[in-house]
Amino acid sequence: MASSDIKKLVRPHLATVESYQPVDPPELLAKRAGISEKDIIKLNGNENPNPPHPAVREAVANTPFNIYPDPLQRKVRNAISNYTGIDADHIIAGAGSDELIDLLFRLFIQPGDTILDFDPTFGMYAFCARLAQAELKYVPRNETFDLDIDAAKQSIDARTKIVFLSSPNNPTGNLASEEHIRALLDTGRVIVVDEAYFEFCKQSAADLVPEYENLVVLRSMSKWAGLAGLRVGYGIMSPTLVNYIIDIKSPYNLNIAAEAGLLASMEHASELQEAVDAIVDERERMISLLQALPGVKPWPSAGNFVLVQFAPGKAEEIFQSLAKRGIFVRKFGGERLRDCFRISVGTPKQTNALIAAMKELV
Numbered sequence: 001m002a003s004s005d006i007k008k009l010v011r012p013h014l015a016t017v018e019s020y021q022p023v024d025p026p027e028l029l030a031k032r033a034g035i036s037e038k039d040i041i042k043l044n045g046n047e048n049p050n051p052p053h054p055a056v057r058e059a060v061a062n063t064p065f066n067i068y069p070d071p072l073q074r075k076v077r078n079a080i081s082n083y084t085g086i087d088a089d090h091i092i093a094g095a096g097s098d099e100l101i102d103l104l105f106r107l108f109i110q111p112g113d114t115i116l117d118f119d120p121t122f123g124m125y126a127f128c129a130r131l132a133q134a135e136l137k138y139v140p141r142n143e144t145f146d147l148d149i150d151a152a153k154q155s156i157d158a159r160t161k162i163v164f165l166s167s168p169n170n171p172t173g174n175l176a177s178e179e180h181i182r183a184l185l186d187t188g189r190v191i192v193v194d195e196a197y198f199e200f201c202k203q204s205a206a207d208l209v210p211e212y213e214n215l216v217v218l219r220s221m222s223k224w225a226g227l228a229g230l231r232v233g234y235g236i237m238s239p240t241l242v243n244y245i246i247d248i249k250s251p252y253n254l255n256i257a258a259e260a261g262l263l264a265s266m267e268h269a270s271e272l273q274e275a276v277d278a279i280v281d282e283r284e285r286m287i288s289l290l291q292a293l294p295g296v297k298p299w300p301s302a303g304n305f306v307l308v309q310f311a312p313g314k315a316e317e318i319f320q321s322l323a324k325r326g327i328f329v330r331k332f333g334g335e336r337l338r339d340c341f342r343i344s345v346g347t348p349k350q351t352n353a354l355i356a357a358m359k360e361l362v
């Protein structure tokens with residue numbers, strides 16, 4: 001079969017889909033900078049600079065890889081229940097919160113339905129919308145990147161199914177207020193509050209879940225627990241929604257190593273939280289060092305990352321120069337963030353190297 005024939009069989013909207021722009025793996029970044037992998041400073045993925053808790057390595061090593069994991073994730077959901085104080089029947093886990101975002105699209109979206117996205121925000125919502133043939137309505141954030149609730153309400157129509165809200169918002173770092181979240185919930189649409197960075201701010205909408213059947217709170221183990229590579233996240237929502245997700249998810253979606261990693265992390269949650277608090281302190285130190293540089297404006301942040309704004313036209317040049325020195329930060333497409341890039345909070349040593357390089361560059 002000629003390759004042109006196979007192309008005709010691919011669903012047309014997927015054959016030409018704009019793909020998600022993921023971050024490259026460390027070995028590729030190192031090759032590009034012409035330095036060894038151990039010398040790169042990777043601040044482009046909002047990963048945790050610390051390795052997982054040592055108990056994770058031990059738990060994963062003792063995992064029976066030849067056995068399928070529990071499709072109903074009983075142990076995992078109970079452990080998350082202990083951690084969050086929310087009943088296990090309100091909880092479902094996924095291969096990263098990314099998988100849960102995808103499952104929410106599968107559950108609610110038919111081609112032509114609309115989702116609302118508060119731009120600029122995490123790119124996964126728009127990517128999944130493209131895959132699902134959903135129409136994407138952008139509600140621009142205001143000049144301080146906060147929500148424009150009136151504009152959001154006006155944008156909602158009969159076809160609007162899901163409103164995605166990242167809080168803290170990646171990449172701008174700001175939180176959504178409870179008042180705004182309630183205003184959105186009162187529209188009756190599915191409101192997804194993505195709390196991937198909850199442990200860095202400790203502000204959550206999870207307490208509202210028993211009150212609102214249309215609320216879904218997403219959390220991740222990638223950031224606070226340092227399990228990005230194991231892929232594990234979870235959602236908090238009504239038992240009705242949990243059961244729908246269970247019915248449509250692939251049966252063994254949470255692999256057994258991810259399961260073991262989550263269980264071990266939850267047992268050591270308070271130690272992990274102490275390390276998270278140190279990252280928050282480091283974030284504030286990084287912000288004040290950035291503030292002292294001429295022409296550099298760090299935005300306040302409630303996550304483990306900082307959006308930094310430069311004089312018009314400067315961001316790309318500095319971004320490229322940092323990459324040449326082996327320091328990788330995240331630059332975004334689109335007009336609104338043209339003069340910005342996002343820096344994930346690393347170790348104090350990494351912050352110092354970043355600031356020294358930026359001092360020379362600005």
Ligand SMILES: Cc1ncc(COP(=O)(O)O)c(C=O)c1O
Pocket residue numbers: 045046095096097098099122166169170194196219220221222228231232233
């Ligand atoms: C707002 C937001 N939600 C979800 C995710 C995905 O997290 P996970 O690794 O759990 O899939 C990220 C990752 O960067 C994120 O920034």
